[in-house]
Amino acid sequence: MKKKPVSIRNIADELKVSVTTVSFVLNGKAKEKHISKEMTKKVLDYAKLINYRPNQIAQSLRTGKSKILVFMVEDISNNFFSKIARIFEDIAYDLGYKVIFCSNENDDEKSNELISVFKFRQVDGFVIVPSPGIKNTIENLIKDNIPVVLLDRFFEGLDCGSVVIDNEKASFDATLHLIHNQFKNIGFITIAPDHTQMQGRLSGYVKAVSENGLKPITLEIPYDEVYKGKGKEYIKRFLDKETGLDAVFFTTNYLAQIGLEVFKENKPSLINDLGIVSFDDNDMYKIYSPTITSVSQPLEEISNSLMEVLLPLLKKKDVMTEEAHKIMLKTELIIRESSLRKMR
Incomplete structure (x- = not known):
């Protein structure tokens, strides 16, 4: 018989504390909620002992955040894009985000289809190397309060964050x-x-x-x-x-x-x-x-700049209130x- 996953309630019952206390500790809010260091350590140690893994779907529904980003490029096998993607993945991971990579092949239909799928899955944000005809799609993402940063190219007249070179x-x-x-x-x-x-x-x-x-x-x-x-x-x-x-x-x-x-x-x-x-x-x-x-x-600088533009949007309740940050970098x-x- 398949073993049932451990829940927050199981931890709470075992330690004889409230579910709320366990939830606050596991979500990094112990200090904010004035939970003692002893109790915090007790919960974290037990969670580690039983190899507790949070239910990502339930967590996403509760917080409204999936902690997943989409990194869409023209062709992920291209040396330039794959190197930036790899650097960006490490930056995102250190900030608690996982990244999904995909290629749009510079094709508008594929771009729109992929964006629609990931939007439905409620990812937290997009980094996109846009195909030529998806300006309206990007604009609609922003109107729907979804963080977007354009990489490598941009659309004239579109108020969207971007990282490009000169x-x-x-x-x-x-x-x-x-x-x-x-x-x-x-x-x-x-x-x-x-x-x-x-x-x-x-x-x-x-x-x-x-x-x-x-x-x-x-x-x-x-x-x-x-x-x-x-x-x-x-x-x-x-x-x-x-x-x-x-x-x-x-x-x-x-x-x-x-x-x-x-x-x-x-x-x-x-x-x-x-x-x-x-x-x-x-x-x-x-x-x-x-x-x-x-x-x-400058691959490192491009990757860091992408997160510099994207992170404030991820933290905003309304991305429309954030002025579009557009970065242009130099080459060598x-x-x-x-x-x-x-x-x-």
């Missing part, structure tokens, strides 16, 4: 670095700019080349096409067409990976002939030959061999 400056600086190293025909390979972060990266690149009298050479690939595995075809056609390129700037680490595969499979000399910069650092970039220059985002250009001046 994409335009990061892209401008990386492009300028290539120009200063005598690269004149810099290809810019990006996801079609449906989001603010890609718009910023494109804008920074165009500004840098234009200010230096150069011509923008861009390839914009729809995200769906990359997700379907067609990124290689786009990049190969681009390289075949733009034969005068002397450098390439990839706006995501997965585009850089695809591009490097195209180089290897079609013309291995390109990895040495072209100047190369990738947005988002990757541990593998340190062991490539040549090593790959990258725009590195990690210069390696791939972007150094080539010997012609």
